[in-house]
Amino acid sequence: MNFKKYIKYTNFARNFRSLDSLIQSSGQNLLILLYHSISEKPLPHIAPLYRHRTVREFREDLAFLLKYFKPLHPLELKKIQSGEKRLRQPHFLITFDDGLKEVYTNVAPVMKELGLTGLVFLNPDFVDNQDLMFRYKAALIYNKNRDANILKLKHSDLNIIDKKAIELGLDFKDFIKKEKPYMSSEEIQELMDKDIFIPGAHSMDHPLYSDLNEQEQILQTTNSIQWVKNKFHPPVRTFAFPFTDDGISNSFFKNIKQDTDFTFGCAGLKMREQEGRHLQRFSLEGSEASAADQIYNEYFYYNLKSFIGKNKIKRN
Numbered sequence: 001m002n003f004k005k006y007i008k009y010t011n012f013a014r015n016f017r018s019l020d021s022l023i024q025s026s027g028q029n030l031l032i033l034l035y036h037s038i039s040e041k042p043l044p045h046i047a048p049l050y051r052h053r054t055v056r057e058f059r060e061d062l063a064f065l066l067k068y069f070k071p072l073h074p075l076e077l078k079k080i081q082s083g084e085k086r087l088r089q090p091h092f093l094i095t096f097d098d099g100l101k102e103v104y105t106n107v108a109p110v111m112k113e114l115g116l117t118g119l120v121f122l123n124p125d126f127v128d129n130q131d132l133m134f135r136y137k138a139a140l141i142y143n144k145n146r147d148a149n150i151l152k153l154k155h156s157d158l159n160i161i162d163k164k165a166i167e168l169g170l171d172f173k174d175f176i177k178k179e180k181p182y183m184s185s186e187e188i189q190e191l192m193d194k195d196i197f198i199p200g201a202h203s204m205d206h207p208l209y210s211d212l213n214e215q216e217q218i219l220q221t222t223n224s225i226q227w228v229k230n231k232f233h234p235p236v237r238t239f240a241f242p243f244t245d246d247g248i249s250n251s252f253f254k255n256i257k258q259d260t261d262f263t264f265g266c267a268g269l270k271m272r273e274q275e276g277r278h279l280q281r282f283s284l285e286g287s288e289a290s291a292a293d294q295i296y297n298e299y300f301y302y303n304l305k306s307f308i309g310k311n312k313i314k315r316n
């Protein structure tokens with residue numbers, strides 16, 4: 001079903017059920033939001049991949065969230081998992097993936113103003129603008145040659161991407177130096193010291209995990225968690241899967257259990273897994289629709305899906 005049709009159905013449904021009652025019957029009292037960047041103007045390394053939200057839209061998202069949900073501090077996750085704290089009212093948590101510069105320049109001032117603390121997931125290979133994620137590189141190439149095939153390339157095709165850039169006279173190092181797409185270690189440290197963002201890990205260099213064998217998945221995960229731990233000493237150890245946790249096995253989770261407190265996917269509202277230590281997030285990016293519309297839809301369809309047991313991810 002396309003999104004416009006979605007909205008039409010739920011506008012109709014909204015006459016019968018309020019968001020409050022949908023949240024209540026879903027039993028999903030924690031909504032975790034996932035963003036990447038917030039920017040007024042389109043960003044060249046992101047624009048061909050997905051639509052990010054503007055500062056105005058981000059402020060509107062937060063205003064809506066604060067109306068229906070209470071903010072959850074990431075440290076409270078431990079209390080929820082241990083059963084020490086039960087969420088009687090709906091809560092929300094903001095997370096950002098990839099550690100992009102705009103988290104410091106555009107997001108942090110808004111979070112600070114509203115007294116919010118979020119999680120930001122970092123790739124050690126890109127912090128301090130040492131390199132650029134392969135998808136962002138592919139997007140820069142696409143801006144030059146408009147060939148959509150480049151956007152289909154994988155992490156293991158990095159040499160093809162780098163060769164194509166040379167062919168087109170595109171200098172990634174130059175782009176990184178000029179644009180500084182990622183945050184510096186100092187900026188991340190400052191956000192943590194001010195309790196605006198707690199850093200977590202997001203793999204070393206952002207491969208799609210289903211392209212890796214389990215041993216490689218574990219190494220990417222534990223190395224990045226260890227790096228974040230040594231560098232920033234965050235009070236909670238968190239990890240968000242790069243791209244998706246689709247197809248990740250139970251044995252993977254067992255293997256990384258001692259290295260992390262919480263892991264995050266991005267499959268929308270779903271039941272918690274791994275004894276409450278693996279949580280799913282919902283993204284408002286990719287659509288111009290308001291948080292009100294998108295979040296209503298997500299709860300509406302979650303309730304429908306829970307009737308047929310589709311609110312739970314099955315793993316091998």
Ligand SMILES: [Zn+2]
Pocket residue numbers: 097098202206242243
């Ligand atoms: Zn990412």
